[in-house]
Amino acid sequence: MADEARKKEIYEKLRNGVIQYDEDACREGAQEALDAGLDANEAIFDGLVSGMEEVGRLFEAQEYFVPEILMCADALYAGLDILKPHCKQMDLGVRGSVVIGTVEGDVHDIGKNLVKMMFDVAGFHVYDLGRDVPLDKFVDEQLKTDSELVCLSAMMTTSMVGMPTVIEKIKAKNPDCMIMIGGAPTSKDLADKWGADGYAEDASNALKEAIKMVGFLKKLRDEKLNKK
Amino acid sequence: MDAEPLKRFLKTEGATLVGIGDVTAALSSEIIHLRRGIAIAVNRNLNRETVDQLIRLQALAEGWLRAKGYRSLSIPADSDRKKDKMITKLYKLFCHKTAATCSGLGWVGKNGLLINREYGSKLSWATVLTNAPFRADAPTSQSECGDCDLCVRHCPSGAVKGEHWTLADPLKEIVSYEKCRALKTRRISHSSKPNCGFCITVCPYSRNGNNHGTT
Ligand code: B12
Numbered sequence: 001m002a003d004e005a006r007k008k009e010i011y012e013k014l015r016n017g018v019i020q021y022d023e024d025a026c027r028e029g030a031q032e033a034l035d036a037g038l039d040a041n042e043a044i045f046d047g048l049v050s051g052m053e054e055v056g057r058l059f060e061a062q063e064y065f066v067p068e069i070l071m072c073a074d075a076l077y078a079g080l081d082i083l084k085p086h087c088k089q090m091d092l093g094v095r096g097s098v099v100i101g102t103v104e105g106d107v108h109d110i111g112k113n114l115v116k117m118m119f120d121v122a123g124f125h126v127y128d129l130g131r132d133v134p135l136d137k138f139v140d141e142q143l144k145t146d147s148e149l150v151c152l153s154a155m156m157t158t159s160m161v162g163m164p165t166v167i168e169k170i171k172a173k174n175p176d177c178m179i180m181i182g183g184a185p186t187s188k189d190l191a192d193k194w195g196a197d198g199y200a201e202d203a204s205n206a207l208k209e210a211i212k213m214v215g216f217l218k219k220l221r222d223e224k225l226n227k228k
Numbered sequence: 229m230d231a232e233p234l235k236r237f238l239k240t241e242g243a244t245l246v247g248i249g250d251v252t253a254a255l256s257s258e259i260i261h262l263r264r265g266i267a268i269a270v271n272r273n274l275n276r277e278t279v280d281q282l283i284r285l286q287a288l289a290e291g292w293l294r295a296k297g298y299r300s301l302s303i304p305a306d307s308d309r310k311k312d313k314m315i316t317k318l319y320k321l322f323c324h325k326t327a328a329t330c331s332g333l334g335w336v337g338k339n340g341l342l343i344n345r346e347y348g349s350k351l352s353w354a355t356v357l358t359n360a361p362f363r364a365d366a367p368t369s370q371s372e373c374g375d376c377d378l379c380v381r382h383c384p385s386g387a388v389k390g391e392h393w394t395l396a397d398p399l400k401e402i403v404s405y406e407k408c409r410a411l412k413t414r415r416i417s418h419s420s421k422p423n424c425g426f427c428i429t430v431c432p433y434s435r436n437g438n439n440h441g442t443t
Pocket residue numbers: 049052053055056057059060066069070073105106107108109110111112114115151152153154155156157158180181182183184185199200201202203204206
Protein backbone atom coordinates (compact mmCIF):
# COMPACT_ATOMS: atom_id res chain seq x y z
CA MET A 1 0.00 0.00 0.00
CA ALA A 2 1.32 3.41 -0.90
CA ASP A 3 1.85 6.09 1.71
CA GLU A 4 -0.23 9.26 1.76
CA ALA A 5 2.41 11.39 0.07
CA ARG A 6 2.76 8.99 -2.87
CA LYS A 7 -0.99 8.74 -3.21
CA LYS A 8 -1.33 12.50 -3.27
CA GLU A 9 1.41 12.71 -5.88
CA ILE A 10 -0.35 10.22 -8.16
CA TYR A 11 -3.75 11.89 -7.85
CA GLU A 12 -2.09 15.21 -8.58
CA LYS A 13 -0.53 13.72 -11.71
CA LEU A 14 -3.92 12.46 -12.90
CA ARG A 15 -5.54 15.79 -12.12
CA ASN A 16 -2.87 17.81 -13.90
CA GLY A 17 -2.86 15.35 -16.77
CA VAL A 18 -6.51 16.18 -17.42
CA ILE A 19 -6.04 19.93 -16.92
CA GLN A 20 -3.00 20.05 -19.23
CA TYR A 21 -4.69 17.66 -21.68
CA ASP A 22 -1.76 15.31 -21.48
CA GLU A 23 -3.03 11.84 -22.39
CA ASP A 24 0.33 10.22 -21.72
CA ALA A 25 0.50 11.65 -18.20
CA CYS A 26 -3.01 10.34 -17.50
CA ARG A 27 -2.08 6.88 -18.77
CA GLU A 28 1.11 6.86 -16.71
CA GLY A 29 -0.65 8.18 -13.62
CA ALA A 30 -3.35 5.54 -13.97
CA GLN A 31 -0.77 2.78 -14.26
CA GLU A 32 1.14 4.15 -11.27
CA ALA A 33 -2.05 4.17 -9.24
CA LEU A 34 -2.64 0.52 -10.04
CA ASP A 35 1.00 -0.42 -9.38
CA ALA A 36 0.86 1.34 -6.02
CA GLY A 37 -2.25 -0.63 -5.13
CA LEU A 38 -4.50 2.42 -4.88
CA ASP A 39 -8.26 2.15 -5.16
CA ALA A 40 -9.16 2.62 -8.82
CA ASN A 41 -12.43 4.27 -8.01
CA GLU A 42 -10.81 6.83 -5.75
CA ALA A 43 -8.13 7.53 -8.36
CA ILE A 44 -10.85 8.25 -10.91
CA PHE A 45 -12.78 10.66 -8.77
CA ASP A 46 -10.04 12.33 -6.70
CA GLY A 47 -7.67 12.43 -9.65
CA LEU A 48 -9.26 12.53 -13.11
CA VAL A 49 -12.68 13.96 -12.25
CA SER A 50 -11.24 16.58 -9.94
CA GLY A 51 -9.14 17.70 -12.92
CA MET A 52 -12.22 17.94 -15.14
CA GLU A 53 -13.91 20.09 -12.50
CA GLU A 54 -11.03 22.53 -12.71
CA VAL A 55 -11.31 22.43 -16.52
CA GLY A 56 -14.94 23.47 -16.13
CA ARG A 57 -13.82 26.47 -14.13
CA LEU A 58 -11.15 27.38 -16.70
CA PHE A 59 -13.78 27.19 -19.44
CA GLU A 60 -16.07 29.52 -17.56
CA ALA A 61 -13.19 31.93 -16.97
CA GLN A 62 -12.57 31.79 -20.76
CA GLU A 63 -9.07 30.48 -20.18
CA TYR A 64 -10.01 27.36 -22.11
CA PHE A 65 -12.01 27.02 -25.30
CA VAL A 66 -13.76 24.10 -26.96
CA PRO A 67 -10.60 22.47 -28.43
CA GLU A 68 -8.92 22.41 -25.03
CA ILE A 69 -12.06 21.00 -23.39
CA LEU A 70 -12.23 18.15 -25.89
CA MET A 71 -8.55 17.37 -25.44
CA CYS A 72 -9.02 17.39 -21.65
CA ALA A 73 -11.90 14.96 -22.04
CA ASP A 74 -9.70 12.71 -24.21
CA ALA A 75 -7.04 12.78 -21.48
CA LEU A 76 -9.66 11.88 -18.86
CA TYR A 77 -10.86 8.94 -20.94
CA ALA A 78 -7.26 7.78 -21.54
CA GLY A 79 -6.82 7.38 -17.77
CA LEU A 80 -10.32 6.05 -17.29
CA ASP A 81 -9.78 3.27 -19.84
CA ILE A 82 -6.94 1.92 -17.71
CA LEU A 83 -8.56 2.37 -14.30
CA LYS A 84 -12.10 1.26 -15.11
CA PRO A 85 -11.45 -2.48 -15.44
CA HIS A 86 -9.89 -2.39 -11.96
CA CYS A 87 -12.80 -0.78 -10.18
CA LYS A 88 -13.78 -3.19 -7.47
CA GLN A 89 -16.99 -4.94 -8.31
CA MET A 90 -19.24 -4.30 -5.39
CA ASP A 91 -21.75 -6.88 -4.35
CA LEU A 92 -24.41 -4.83 -2.74
CA GLY A 93 -27.09 -7.45 -2.76
CA VAL A 94 -29.30 -5.29 -4.94
CA ARG A 95 -29.78 -6.16 -8.56
CA GLY A 96 -31.68 -4.06 -10.98
CA SER A 97 -31.60 -2.46 -14.34
CA VAL A 98 -31.20 1.18 -15.26
CA VAL A 99 -31.97 3.22 -18.36
CA ILE A 100 -29.62 6.20 -18.57
CA GLY A 101 -29.00 9.02 -21.04
CA THR A 102 -28.42 12.72 -21.58
CA VAL A 103 -31.59 14.49 -22.64
CA GLU A 104 -32.40 15.90 -26.07
CA GLY A 105 -30.42 18.95 -27.17
CA ASP A 106 -27.51 18.18 -24.87
CA VAL A 107 -24.28 16.48 -25.88
CA HIS A 108 -22.51 16.64 -22.51
CA ASP A 109 -21.97 13.03 -21.55
CA ILE A 110 -18.83 12.88 -19.43
CA GLY A 111 -20.77 13.10 -16.16
CA LYS A 112 -23.42 10.68 -17.41
CA ASN A 113 -20.71 8.18 -18.34
CA LEU A 114 -19.26 8.36 -14.84
CA VAL A 115 -22.64 7.70 -13.29
CA LYS A 116 -23.05 4.80 -15.69
CA MET A 117 -19.69 3.43 -14.66
CA MET A 118 -20.69 3.43 -11.00
CA PHE A 119 -23.80 1.45 -11.88
CA ASP A 120 -21.71 -1.00 -13.90
CA VAL A 121 -19.33 -1.77 -11.05
CA ALA A 122 -22.22 -2.13 -8.63
CA GLY A 123 -23.64 -4.90 -10.80
CA PHE A 124 -26.62 -3.06 -12.23
CA HIS A 125 -27.67 -3.86 -15.76
CA VAL A 126 -27.30 -0.58 -17.63
CA TYR A 127 -29.07 0.42 -20.84
CA ASP A 128 -27.13 3.46 -22.02
CA LEU A 129 -29.03 5.54 -24.57
CA GLY A 130 -26.09 7.92 -25.05
CA ARG A 131 -26.50 11.65 -25.41
CA ASP A 132 -28.91 14.02 -27.12
CA VAL A 133 -31.59 11.39 -26.56
CA PRO A 134 -35.10 12.16 -27.87
CA LEU A 135 -37.41 12.41 -24.87
CA ASP A 136 -39.76 9.62 -25.99
CA LYS A 137 -36.82 7.23 -26.31
CA PHE A 138 -36.53 7.15 -22.51
CA VAL A 139 -40.19 6.22 -22.20
CA ASP A 140 -39.98 3.50 -24.84
CA GLU A 141 -36.76 2.00 -23.51
CA GLN A 142 -38.12 1.83 -19.97
CA LEU A 143 -41.19 -0.03 -21.15
CA LYS A 144 -39.16 -2.35 -23.36
CA THR A 145 -36.64 -3.30 -20.66
CA ASP A 146 -38.94 -2.98 -17.65
CA SER A 147 -36.09 -1.25 -15.84
CA GLU A 148 -36.60 -0.25 -12.22
CA LEU A 149 -34.74 3.00 -12.68
CA VAL A 150 -34.47 5.75 -15.29
CA CYS A 151 -31.61 8.26 -14.97
CA LEU A 152 -31.75 11.57 -16.80
CA SER A 153 -28.72 13.78 -17.19
CA ALA A 154 -28.63 17.41 -18.38
CA MET A 155 -25.80 19.93 -18.25
CA MET A 156 -27.57 22.95 -19.65
CA THR A 157 -30.41 25.08 -18.37
CA THR A 158 -31.80 24.96 -21.90
CA SER A 159 -31.91 21.16 -22.12
CA MET A 160 -32.97 20.29 -18.59
CA VAL A 161 -36.44 21.71 -19.29
CA GLY A 162 -37.16 18.50 -21.22
CA MET A 163 -36.93 16.49 -17.99
CA PRO A 164 -40.40 17.13 -16.57
CA THR A 165 -41.93 15.92 -19.86
CA VAL A 166 -40.08 12.61 -19.66
CA ILE A 167 -40.92 12.17 -15.99
CA GLU A 168 -44.59 12.82 -16.60
CA LYS A 169 -44.76 10.41 -19.54
CA ILE A 170 -42.97 7.59 -17.76
CA LYS A 171 -45.07 7.99 -14.63
CA ALA A 172 -48.23 7.89 -16.73
CA LYS A 173 -47.24 4.63 -18.38
CA ASN A 174 -45.49 2.97 -15.50
CA PRO A 175 -45.98 4.48 -12.03
CA ASP A 176 -43.82 1.76 -10.45
CA CYS A 177 -40.65 3.00 -12.10
CA MET A 178 -38.22 5.24 -10.24
CA ILE A 179 -36.69 8.30 -11.86
CA MET A 180 -33.51 10.06 -10.85
CA ILE A 181 -32.13 13.25 -12.36
CA GLY A 182 -28.70 14.89 -12.22
CA GLY A 183 -26.21 17.19 -13.91
CA ALA A 184 -24.87 20.61 -12.93
CA PRO A 185 -27.97 22.83 -13.42
CA THR A 186 -30.37 20.42 -11.68
CA SER A 187 -31.06 20.28 -7.95
CA LYS A 188 -32.99 18.47 -5.26
CA ASP A 189 -35.60 21.22 -5.41
CA LEU A 190 -36.10 20.82 -9.16
CA ALA A 191 -36.30 17.05 -8.79
CA ASP A 192 -39.07 17.46 -6.22
CA LYS A 193 -40.86 20.06 -8.29
CA TRP A 194 -40.81 17.89 -11.42
CA GLY A 195 -41.89 14.75 -9.63
CA ALA A 196 -38.61 12.83 -9.90
CA ASP A 197 -37.97 10.27 -7.18
CA GLY A 198 -34.34 11.10 -6.69
CA TYR A 199 -31.49 13.48 -7.30
CA ALA A 200 -27.76 13.27 -6.71
CA GLU A 201 -25.01 15.81 -7.17
CA ASP A 202 -22.29 13.37 -8.14
CA ALA A 203 -21.70 9.83 -9.33
CA SER A 204 -21.06 8.13 -5.98
CA ASN A 205 -24.14 9.68 -4.43
CA ALA A 206 -26.06 8.70 -7.55
CA LEU A 207 -25.22 5.07 -6.80
CA LYS A 208 -26.17 5.39 -3.14
CA GLU A 209 -29.50 6.94 -4.08
CA ALA A 210 -30.10 4.29 -6.71
CA ILE A 211 -29.54 1.46 -4.28
CA LYS A 212 -31.92 3.04 -1.82
CA MET A 213 -34.53 3.57 -4.51
CA VAL A 214 -34.29 0.12 -6.03
CA GLY A 215 -34.34 -1.51 -2.59
CA PHE A 216 -37.46 0.46 -1.75
CA LEU A 217 -39.07 -0.48 -5.05
CA LYS A 218 -38.33 -4.17 -4.56
CA LYS A 219 -39.92 -4.03 -1.12
CA LEU A 220 -43.01 -2.36 -2.55
CA ARG A 221 -43.29 -4.99 -5.27
CA ASP A 222 -42.82 -7.84 -2.80
CA GLU A 223 -45.52 -6.41 -0.56
CA LYS A 224 -47.86 -6.20 -3.53
CA LEU A 225 -47.14 -9.80 -4.43
CA ASN A 226 -47.66 -10.99 -0.87
CA LYS A 227 -51.06 -9.35 -0.72
CA LYS A 228 -52.22 -11.24 -3.79
CA MET B 229 4.46 39.24 -35.11
CA ASP B 230 7.09 37.86 -37.46
CA ALA B 231 6.71 34.20 -38.42
CA GLU B 232 10.11 33.83 -40.11
CA PRO B 233 11.84 32.23 -37.09
CA LEU B 234 9.15 29.54 -36.86
CA LYS B 235 9.22 28.94 -40.61
CA ARG B 236 13.00 28.60 -40.60
CA PHE B 237 12.87 26.26 -37.62
CA LEU B 238 10.33 23.93 -39.24
CA LYS B 239 12.27 23.90 -42.50
CA THR B 240 15.50 22.90 -40.78
CA GLU B 241 13.45 20.10 -39.21
CA GLY B 242 12.40 18.80 -42.62
CA ALA B 243 9.39 20.79 -43.82
CA THR B 244 9.45 21.50 -47.55
CA LEU B 245 7.09 24.47 -47.34
CA VAL B 246 5.69 26.46 -44.44
CA GLY B 247 3.12 29.23 -44.83
CA ILE B 248 1.07 31.41 -42.51
CA GLY B 249 -2.48 32.08 -43.62
CA ASP B 250 -5.22 34.31 -42.30
CA VAL B 251 -7.91 31.64 -42.15
CA THR B 252 -10.54 33.66 -40.27
CA ALA B 253 -13.11 33.34 -43.07
CA ALA B 254 -13.01 29.54 -42.87
CA LEU B 255 -13.41 29.14 -39.09
CA SER B 256 -16.49 27.87 -37.31
CA SER B 257 -17.47 29.15 -33.86
CA GLU B 258 -15.64 26.41 -31.93
CA ILE B 259 -12.27 27.48 -33.29
CA ILE B 260 -12.90 31.09 -34.22
CA HIS B 261 -10.16 32.28 -31.84
CA LEU B 262 -7.46 30.44 -33.83
CA ARG B 263 -7.13 32.86 -36.72
CA ARG B 264 -3.81 31.83 -38.19
CA GLY B 265 -3.27 28.57 -40.04
CA ILE B 266 0.27 27.30 -40.30
CA ALA B 267 0.33 25.20 -43.46
CA ILE B 268 3.11 22.63 -43.39
CA ALA B 269 3.99 20.54 -46.44
CA VAL B 270 6.50 17.80 -47.06
CA ASN B 271 7.48 16.61 -50.51
CA ARG B 272 6.50 12.97 -50.06
CA ASN B 273 3.63 10.66 -50.85
CA LEU B 274 1.16 10.32 -48.04
CA ASN B 275 2.07 7.11 -46.25
CA ARG B 276 2.66 6.06 -42.68
CA GLU B 277 6.13 7.56 -42.37
CA THR B 278 4.95 10.79 -43.97
CA VAL B 279 2.11 11.06 -41.49
CA ASP B 280 4.57 10.46 -38.65
CA GLN B 281 6.89 13.14 -40.01
CA LEU B 282 4.02 15.64 -40.24
CA ILE B 283 2.93 14.77 -36.71
CA ARG B 284 6.47 15.46 -35.52
CA LEU B 285 6.60 18.83 -37.30
CA GLN B 286 3.22 19.78 -35.85
CA ALA B 287 4.39 18.87 -32.36
CA LEU B 288 7.49 21.04 -32.83
CA ALA B 289 5.35 23.96 -33.99
CA GLU B 290 2.98 23.52 -31.06
CA GLY B 291 5.88 23.41 -28.59
CA TRP B 292 7.34 26.57 -30.12
CA LEU B 293 4.00 28.37 -29.79
CA ARG B 294 3.30 27.09 -26.28
CA ALA B 295 6.68 28.35 -25.07
CA LYS B 296 5.55 31.81 -26.16
CA GLY B 297 2.19 31.47 -24.46
CA TYR B 298 0.01 30.91 -27.52
CA ARG B 299 -2.78 28.40 -28.13
CA SER B 300 -2.73 25.91 -30.92
CA LEU B 301 -4.64 23.04 -32.43
CA SER B 302 -3.08 20.53 -34.79
CA ILE B 303 -5.24 19.20 -37.59
CA PRO B 304 -3.62 15.87 -38.45
CA ALA B 305 -2.71 14.85 -41.98
CA ASP B 306 -4.83 11.77 -41.63
CA SER B 307 -7.69 12.23 -39.20
CA ASP B 308 -8.87 8.68 -39.77
CA ARG B 309 -6.06 7.44 -37.58
CA LYS B 310 -7.60 8.98 -34.47
CA LYS B 311 -11.20 7.97 -34.97
CA ASP B 312 -12.34 7.33 -31.42
CA LYS B 313 -11.19 10.62 -29.89
CA MET B 314 -13.45 13.51 -28.95
CA ILE B 315 -11.10 16.07 -30.46
CA THR B 316 -11.49 14.29 -33.82
CA LYS B 317 -14.88 15.96 -34.21
CA LEU B 318 -13.14 19.28 -34.65
CA TYR B 319 -10.80 18.06 -37.39
CA LYS B 320 -13.44 17.96 -40.05
CA LEU B 321 -14.16 21.63 -39.37
CA PHE B 322 -10.94 22.60 -41.05
CA CYS B 323 -9.38 21.60 -44.35
CA HIS B 324 -5.63 21.61 -45.11
CA LYS B 325 -6.18 23.06 -48.57
CA THR B 326 -7.73 26.10 -46.95
CA ALA B 327 -4.62 26.82 -44.90
CA ALA B 328 -2.49 26.33 -47.98
CA THR B 329 -4.44 28.70 -50.26
CA CYS B 330 -4.74 31.28 -47.48
CA SER B 331 -0.98 31.30 -47.02
CA GLY B 332 -0.33 31.61 -50.71
CA LEU B 333 1.25 28.20 -51.14
CA GLY B 334 -1.01 27.17 -53.97
CA TRP B 335 -4.46 27.06 -55.49
CA VAL B 336 -7.11 24.39 -55.75
CA GLY B 337 -6.67 22.92 -59.22
CA LYS B 338 -9.35 21.62 -61.55
CA ASN B 339 -8.46 18.28 -60.02
CA GLY B 340 -9.63 19.51 -56.61
CA LEU B 341 -6.16 19.21 -55.17
CA LEU B 342 -3.93 21.83 -53.75
CA ILE B 343 -1.44 22.75 -56.45
CA ASN B 344 1.82 24.40 -55.65
CA ARG B 345 3.63 26.11 -58.50
CA GLU B 346 6.87 24.28 -57.78
CA TYR B 347 5.77 20.92 -56.42
CA GLY B 348 2.37 20.46 -57.98
CA SER B 349 -0.06 18.33 -56.01
CA LYS B 350 2.34 15.75 -54.72
CA LEU B 351 2.86 17.46 -51.39
CA SER B 352 1.44 16.06 -48.19
CA TRP B 353 -0.11 18.63 -45.90
CA ALA B 354 -0.85 19.24 -42.27
CA THR B 355 -2.11 22.32 -40.45
CA VAL B 356 -1.54 23.92 -37.06
CA LEU B 357 -4.12 26.53 -36.09
CA THR B 358 -3.05 29.17 -33.61
CA ASN B 359 -4.04 32.43 -31.96
CA ALA B 360 -0.49 33.79 -32.30
CA PRO B 361 -0.85 37.17 -34.07
CA PHE B 362 1.46 36.35 -36.97
CA ARG B 363 1.61 38.63 -39.95
CA ALA B 364 -0.07 36.47 -42.61
CA ASP B 365 1.37 35.70 -46.02
CA ALA B 366 -0.55 36.93 -49.07
CA PRO B 367 -3.23 34.41 -50.08
CA THR B 368 -3.65 32.84 -53.50
CA SER B 369 -6.81 34.21 -55.02
CA GLN B 370 -6.98 32.47 -58.41
CA SER B 371 -6.40 29.14 -60.04
CA GLU B 372 -3.40 29.02 -62.36
CA CYS B 373 -4.59 26.00 -64.30
CA GLY B 374 -5.39 28.13 -67.30
CA ASP B 375 -6.51 26.25 -70.41
CA CYS B 376 -5.08 22.93 -69.28
CA ASP B 377 -7.69 20.21 -68.87
CA LEU B 378 -5.55 17.07 -68.64
CA CYS B 379 -7.03 15.94 -65.34
CA VAL B 380 -10.54 16.42 -66.68
CA ARG B 381 -9.79 14.19 -69.63
CA HIS B 382 -7.89 11.51 -67.73
CA CYS B 383 -10.15 10.99 -64.75
CA PRO B 384 -11.67 7.53 -65.33
CA SER B 385 -14.74 8.21 -63.20
CA GLY B 386 -15.67 11.54 -64.76
CA ALA B 387 -15.36 13.16 -61.35
CA VAL B 388 -13.27 16.15 -62.41
CA LYS B 389 -15.69 18.76 -63.74
CA GLY B 390 -13.28 21.30 -65.19
CA GLU B 391 -14.23 24.26 -62.99
CA HIS B 392 -11.84 27.05 -62.00
CA TRP B 393 -11.37 27.63 -58.29
CA THR B 394 -11.29 31.16 -56.85
CA LEU B 395 -10.80 32.41 -53.33
CA ALA B 396 -13.97 34.45 -53.76
CA ASP B 397 -16.06 31.28 -54.13
CA PRO B 398 -13.85 28.72 -52.40
CA LEU B 399 -16.50 26.10 -51.72
CA LYS B 400 -17.74 25.60 -55.26
CA GLU B 401 -17.84 21.91 -56.12
CA ILE B 402 -14.91 21.24 -58.42
CA VAL B 403 -14.71 17.48 -58.19
CA SER B 404 -17.61 15.09 -57.74
CA TYR B 405 -16.27 13.14 -54.78
CA GLU B 406 -19.27 10.85 -55.10
CA LYS B 407 -17.95 9.59 -58.42
CA CYS B 408 -14.33 9.39 -57.27
CA ARG B 409 -15.38 7.43 -54.17
CA ALA B 410 -17.62 5.10 -56.15
CA LEU B 411 -14.68 4.14 -58.35
CA LYS B 412 -12.50 3.60 -55.29
CA THR B 413 -15.11 1.30 -53.79
CA ARG B 414 -15.19 -0.74 -56.97
CA ARG B 415 -11.40 -0.99 -57.15
CA ILE B 416 -10.92 -1.89 -53.49
CA SER B 417 -11.67 -5.58 -54.08
CA HIS B 418 -8.97 -6.11 -56.73
CA SER B 419 -6.37 -3.39 -56.22
CA SER B 420 -3.91 -2.66 -53.45
CA LYS B 421 -4.06 1.01 -54.49
CA PRO B 422 -7.76 1.77 -54.83
CA ASN B 423 -7.19 5.55 -55.19
CA CYS B 424 -6.30 5.73 -58.90
CA GLY B 425 -4.77 9.19 -58.43
CA PHE B 426 -4.52 9.91 -62.18
CA CYS B 427 -5.60 13.46 -61.37
CA ILE B 428 -2.32 13.85 -59.49
CA THR B 429 0.01 12.04 -61.86
CA VAL B 430 -1.24 13.66 -65.03
CA CYS B 431 -0.91 17.23 -63.79
CA PRO B 432 2.01 19.05 -65.47
CA TYR B 433 2.71 20.94 -62.27
CA SER B 434 3.25 17.65 -60.49
CA ARG B 435 5.65 16.42 -63.13
CA ASN B 436 7.86 19.51 -63.29
CA GLY B 437 11.03 17.45 -63.03
CA ASN B 438 10.62 17.18 -59.29
CA ASN B 439 11.91 14.07 -57.70
CA HIS B 440 8.71 12.72 -56.18
CA GLY B 441 10.03 9.51 -54.71
CA THR B 442 7.69 6.98 -53.24
CA THR B 443 9.63 7.09 -49.98
C1 B12 C 1 -16.96 19.45 -21.22
C2 B12 C 1 -17.94 20.55 -21.62
C3 B12 C 1 -18.36 20.59 -22.95
C4 B12 C 1 -17.92 19.54 -24.00
C5 B12 C 1 -18.78 18.28 -23.81
C6 B12 C 1 -18.05 17.01 -24.15
C7 B12 C 1 -18.87 15.83 -23.73
N1 B12 C 1 -18.92 14.82 -24.59
O1 B12 C 1 -19.43 15.76 -22.67
C8 B12 C 1 -18.22 20.30 -25.31
C9 B12 C 1 -16.98 21.08 -25.70
C10 B12 C 1 -18.67 19.44 -26.50
C11 B12 C 1 -19.28 21.29 -24.86
C12 B12 C 1 -20.17 21.87 -25.73
C13 B12 C 1 -21.05 22.87 -25.35
N2 B12 C 1 -21.16 23.44 -24.12
CO1 B12 C 1 -20.25 22.80 -22.56
N3 B12 C 1 -19.31 22.44 -20.99
C14 B12 C 1 -18.42 21.52 -20.67
C15 B12 C 1 -17.90 21.79 -19.24
C16 B12 C 1 -16.61 22.60 -19.36
C17 B12 C 1 -17.62 20.60 -18.34
C18 B12 C 1 -18.72 19.54 -18.17
C19 B12 C 1 -18.15 18.29 -17.62
O2 B12 C 1 -17.91 17.33 -18.34
N4 B12 C 1 -17.86 18.28 -16.31
C20 B12 C 1 -17.20 17.17 -15.62
C21 B12 C 1 -18.22 16.10 -15.18
C22 B12 C 1 -17.49 15.00 -14.45
O3 B12 C 1 -19.13 16.69 -14.29
P1 B12 C 1 -20.73 16.73 -14.53
O4 B12 C 1 -21.00 16.67 -15.96
O5 B12 C 1 -21.29 17.84 -13.74
O6 B12 C 1 -21.25 15.34 -13.92
C23 B12 C 1 -21.29 15.03 -12.55
C24 B12 C 1 -22.58 15.47 -11.86
O7 B12 C 1 -23.24 16.53 -12.50
C25 B12 C 1 -23.42 14.23 -11.77
N5 B12 C 1 -24.32 13.89 -12.86
C26 B12 C 1 -24.24 14.12 -14.19
N6 B12 C 1 -25.24 13.54 -14.83
C27 B12 C 1 -26.01 12.92 -13.92
C28 B12 C 1 -27.18 12.18 -14.04
C29 B12 C 1 -27.80 11.63 -12.91
C30 B12 C 1 -29.02 10.84 -13.04
C31 B12 C 1 -27.23 11.86 -11.63
C32 B12 C 1 -27.87 11.35 -10.44
C33 B12 C 1 -26.05 12.60 -11.51
C34 B12 C 1 -25.45 13.13 -12.65
O8 B12 C 1 -22.44 13.21 -11.66
C35 B12 C 1 -21.30 13.53 -12.48
C36 B12 C 1 -20.06 12.89 -11.93
O9 B12 C 1 -19.81 13.18 -10.57
C37 B12 C 1 -19.06 22.66 -18.62
C38 B12 C 1 -18.65 23.66 -17.54
C39 B12 C 1 -18.90 23.16 -16.15
N7 B12 C 1 -18.32 23.86 -15.22
O10 B12 C 1 -19.61 22.20 -15.92
C40 B12 C 1 -19.58 23.37 -19.86
C41 B12 C 1 -21.07 23.80 -19.99
C42 B12 C 1 -21.96 22.71 -19.44
N8 B12 C 1 -21.27 23.96 -21.44
C43 B12 C 1 -22.03 24.97 -21.76
C44 B12 C 1 -22.36 25.34 -23.10
C45 B12 C 1 -23.18 26.59 -23.26
C46 B12 C 1 -21.94 24.57 -24.20
C47 B12 C 1 -22.23 24.83 -25.69
C48 B12 C 1 -23.62 25.39 -26.00
C49 B12 C 1 -21.20 25.63 -26.45
C50 B12 C 1 -20.46 26.66 -25.75
N9 B12 C 1 -20.92 27.89 -25.77
O11 B12 C 1 -19.39 26.33 -25.29
C51 B12 C 1 -22.05 23.43 -26.29
C52 B12 C 1 -23.35 22.65 -26.15
C53 B12 C 1 -23.60 21.64 -27.18
C54 B12 C 1 -24.88 20.91 -26.83
N10 B12 C 1 -25.90 21.05 -27.64
O12 B12 C 1 -24.96 20.22 -25.83
C55 B12 C 1 -22.52 25.71 -20.54
C56 B12 C 1 -24.01 25.44 -20.24
C57 B12 C 1 -24.73 26.72 -19.87
C58 B12 C 1 -26.20 26.48 -19.70
N11 B12 C 1 -27.00 26.83 -20.68
O13 B12 C 1 -26.61 26.00 -18.68
C59 B12 C 1 -21.49 25.24 -19.45
C60 B12 C 1 -22.06 25.21 -18.02
C61 B12 C 1 -20.29 26.20 -19.51
C62 B12 C 1 -20.67 27.67 -19.35
N12 B12 C 1 -20.73 28.20 -18.15
O14 B12 C 1 -20.88 28.32 -20.34
N13 B12 C 1 -19.21 21.51 -23.51
